[in-house]
Amino acid sequence: MIKVFRPFWSYDVKKTEVWLSDMAKKGYLLVGLNRWTRCFFFRQGKSKLITYRIGYDKMHGSSLSRSLLDEGWIKVLQSGKWYVISNEKHLEQIKTSSVREGIIKRNRTIMYIFSGILIYLTGIAISNLTIISFSLFQDVSVEIVESPLWILTYSLLGFAIAIYVLSIYSVFKINKTNKYLISEKNNKLQSVNHIEGRLSKEKEKQLKLSGQMVVKRKYGWMYSPDRLEKWLETMEEHGYNLYRVSRTGTAFYFIIDSPRRVSYCADYQNISDESYFDMHRDAGWKSAFISYSSLQRWTIWSREFSEGEERPQIYSDKSHHLKHARRVVITYTILFLPLMIIYILNIGLFIEGMFNNGTSRLSLLNTVMFLFCIFVFGSFTVRTWLYYMRLRKRYDFHL
Incomplete structure (x- = not known):
């Protein structure tokens, strides 16, 4: 039995899963996890090719869902809400695995906490630096008074710097991980027709030069989503058919064609899972844009309707x-x-x-x-x- 300490393993679960698979190749099989001490426990055995998946959710008992069991997944361990499942199939053969929603939501909460600490400490630092710089550039005498408890002062300063560095690392690392997990999910959730109908960059360039494609930019539309919806619907009525939206959500690409009656809805969700997208797609909506940001989870939905038909709305309830x-x-x-x-x-x-x-x-x-x-x-x-x-x-x- 060996014990390995990995303090920030939950910040990048994908990297941790790859590491666990590499340990299995070396003959070290996962048997335990202590989420408080951040330690993994392994027993030495035969080398195996194992795919691991880490999840975060309430899971009662040792049984998995029928779909996961049919795919060959088995539960290795559970520590609190954290659980690890494994599969000895080749990665290419695996079609179903655990969802990431719990991890994304947990990461977002931690990121908000560290962001608050970062903003608070940055505000204090800016205030102090402002006072110091103001004093240096003015004809004002500055008197430095030595602290009577200098050990405590420098200890607190060192602690604040350590917390500040940890906050920066946590925010950037968790944000990067969430972007990967969200993009991994969005690759499955993006509209199939939208992906299949994507033109090449060269073709887009030709359409722009010929005047058949125009690009309009809208900055800060998420602060007035109703006006964005009205603008897009008006563009469609004038024959500017929305083709795609840039990854940042600021550039809107239109192909000039026949006028259409299209209903748009810009929807904000703190966290959205597969059922959210499936529900709206089953109702006939198409996702024109899905944001990749961890802080702003926006989706622009569109649905074409015929003349005389009532304008469809995602939110029918006031x-x-x-x-x-x-x-x-x-x-x-x-x-x-x-x-x-x-x-x-x-x-x-x-x-x-x-x-x-x-x-x-x-x-x-x-x-x-x-x-x-x-x-x-x-x-x-x-x-x-x-x-x-x-x-x-x-x-x-x-x-």
Whole structure:
């Protein structure tokens, strides 16, 4: 029996699965996991070719679903909500495996926590650096007072730096892992017709040069999704048929053809699984765009309808549509409000310094930069609230 310590194994489950398979090739078979000490336990045996899959979900008992059992998967272990299953088939022969939704959701929660810590510590650092830089560029005497508890001061500073570095690593590593897991899922979920109908880059270039394809850019549409929907529907009525959307969601490619009646819906989901996409596709909707971002999970749905037919809607229930709009508002308000507060506090420090010590180019430049950031993030927040208010007015729904 051997024990291996891997502190950040859950940050990259795909890499951990490959590592477990490599250990099996060397004759070390997984038998245990302690999620608290971050240790894996192996027993030495014969070399085997084993494919491992890690999942995170409530699993009662030792039985797997019938589909996984039929595919040859067996449960190796479970530690809390973490579980590991294995399969001795060749990877090319495996058609079904465990879902990743639980891992993606858990990773997102951890990433939000570390992002909050990162924003908080960055705000403190910016405030202190601003005060120091302001003092250095002004004719102000700076007096440094030595701390009576310098050991405690430097220890706390070292701890804060360590937490800051850990937060940066955690956010970037988890974000990268989630992007991979989401793209892995989206490769299966993308519309088949959309993929099969994709033109080559050379063909797209020819269509652009001939004027048969136009590219329109929409930045920040997720803060006013109703206006994006109306714009796309109007473009379709004028013969601009949406062909595809760029991976970033900012560039919209249209092919000039006959006018169509198409209903669009920009839908935000904190996390979406296969059933979410299957449900809408079964109802006749096509996914024109699926975001790959871990923070903004947007899908643009489209559905063509004939003249005289009622315009199809994903949210037929008013309360559900308003609930969706509230989720958008709350998400972006929580995201942007702390940043605006930090910038406002910094502007207050600069203005106070200008009143006390006069105006300098540096202080004016910093004030203008902070005001610009407040305007940008504030406009994003206000646009989401206006979107929610427009929806309430449309439905005449008073809470």
